[in-house]
Amino acid sequence: MEQSYSWENWALDKEMGEDEEEFLRDILSKPAFSSESESQAPVVSCSAKSKRAPMTYILSFDNSTITPAPSSPPTLEAQPGKRAKRASHIMAERKRRQQLTQSFIALSATIPGLNKKDKSSMLGKAIDYVKQLQERVTELEQRKKRGKESMIILKKSEANSEDCCRANKMLPDVEARVTENEVLIEIHCEKEDGLELIKILDHLENLHLCVTASSVLPFGNSTLSITIIAQVHIH
Amino acid sequence: MEQSYSWENWALDKEMGEDEEEFLRDILSKPAFSSESESQAPVVSCSAKSKRAPMTYILSFDNSTITPAPSSPPTLEAQPGKRAKRASHIMAERKRRQQLTQSFIALSATIPGLNKKDKSSMLGKAIDYVKQLQERVTELEQRKKRGKESMIILKKSEANSEDCCRANKMLPDVEARVTENEVLIEIHCEKEDGLELIKILDHLENLHLCVTASSVLPFGNSTLSITIIAQVHIH
DNA sequence: CTACACACGTGAGAC
DNA sequence: TGTCTCACGTGTGTA
Numbered sequence: 001m002e003q004s005y006s007w008e009n010w011a012l013d014k015e016m017g018e019d020e021e022e023f024l025r026d027i028l029s030k031p032a033f034s035s036e037s038e039s040q041a042p043v044v045s046c047s048a049k050s051k052r053a054p055m056t057y058i059l060s061f062d063n064s065t066i067t068p069a070p071s072s073p074p075t076l077e078a079q080p081g082k083r084a085k086r087a088s089h090i091m092a093e094r095k096r097r098q099q100l101t102q103s104f105i106a107l108s109a110t111i112p113g114l115n116k117k118d119k120s121s122m123l124g125k126a127i128d129y130v131k132q133l134q135e136r137v138t139e140l141e142q143r144k145k146r147g148k149e150s151m152i153i154l155k156k157s158e159a160n161s162e163d164c165c166r167a168n169k170m171l172p173d174v175e176a177r178v179t180e181n182e183v184l185i186e187i188h189c190e191k192e193d194g195l196e197l198i199k200i201l202d203h204l205e206n207l208h209l210c211v212t213a214s215s216v217l218p219f220g221n222s223t224l225s226i227t228i229i230a231q232v233h234i235h
Numbered sequence: 236m237e238q239s240y241s242w243e244n245w246a247l248d249k250e251m252g253e254d255e256e257e258f259l260r261d262i263l264s265k266p267a268f269s270s271e272s273e274s275q276a277p278v279v280s281c282s283a284k285s286k287r288a289p290m291t292y293i294l295s296f297d298n299s300t301i302t303p304a305p306s307s308p309p310t311l312e313a314q315p316g317k318r319a320k321r322a323s324h325i326m327a328e329r330k331r332r333q334q335l336t337q338s339f340i341a342l343s344a345t346i347p348g349l350n351k352k353d354k355s356s357m358l359g360k361a362i363d364y365v366k367q368l369q370e371r372v373t374e375l376e377q378r379k380k381r382g383k384e385s386m387i388i389l390k391k392s393e394a395n396s397e398d399c400c401r402a403n404k405m406l407p408d409v410e411a412r413v414t415e416n417e418v419l420i421e422i423h424c425e426k427e428d429g430l431e432l433i434k435i436l437d438h439l440e441n442l443h444l445c446v447t448a449s450s451v452l453p454f455g456n457s458t459l460s461i462t463i464i465a466q467v468h469i470h
Numbered sequence: 471c472t473a474c475a476c477a478c479g480t481g482a483g484a485c
Numbered sequence: 486t487g488t489c490t491c492a493c494g495t496g497t498g499t500a
Contacts, residue, residue: 118476
């Protein structure tokens, strides 16, 4: 039993070729991270493009590069092309890995409730956040759509002359006041194609209303305030 | 030169202990994915908790598990506790890895413009999407805030304006809507002395509002519909 | 002590 | 051809 020690550290006292050792020196000459990057603040200070890694990395690099490398291909000497290939491959993979972790910490910076955790949990929380965010966006956009549709619905209800009380709950986009022979209509709508007044006047003509005064005022960047006064024809 | 072959496949014809070979059989007995998981639909069919992996995996598993394992600790026999530890470690790491990729494809399912790409690009696109979504949400919420502020201002003007409440024979209506730098005011009042507009403009001047458009339309015999758009001064 | 998570090096495939 | 990405097994540190 001359091999009584455990096998985990088999590579420590294993003989290796001089060129292989030199190759490992070359690889180690540019470490993935600097030596003093332990126990930094893991939360902030990173906005999508920082070069440093603020998370508390395990940094088992200085050992892992030496020990687990399968330097055991026996009697591999020479082959410098292969060696350069291997080195570039190692460096490329190292770069890819560290820019992936960089993207992860950028994600943790953009998403508010995402502090230190595993990457899988970070992704899961990010997915939940995205879903909740799109849900909120669709809800708000539907509320905005309600405003637009209320005008059309109220015009239809005017044509049917049934319910005027439906749209006066949420947003008073259309208001109408009638006297015995006149009607005052106020409309707030989004500025769309510049044909809003023509459409409205066409509707009023179908309703046998004779327009006597009108005012179209722009409000904000995309809103119109339209006021129309028309005479009611009585047969 | 009895070692003329390349060193990459050094492990293929390397002798190994019988228990080690058996250990590799045990590891291989539960592969990471089933054998027929090649060329499935990579886009959909995954919503945050699916068990199968729909991406087209490279599946270089059956070779990689055999070849790069450092089976070269020479004459490692027995030590079943160590072997079980190693197997559980391998399985745990495998599970962790595959649930991380699962989270990645779940992310690609939740984010609309995210199809096949590298993981770093996926994360970058996800971050951009999240930022754009947050921006949209804040914009829409500010819109909603504007609506509520308009109602607040309306109630305040109703409470403070004794001018319009003085002649409350029918309904002296005042409505206001504000954006970030503009205000739209609509007033319905009785036609009294022909100085209504001057009074209102004087009030607005005291409020540091710069009128940019106005419309005064007669409605009926004794009613006015006044619409005013003014710029808000921000100090 | 067990379990978990991470970074590492490495071979294989895709473009 | 070379470059890029990926899954794998492994060592190591932390809870």
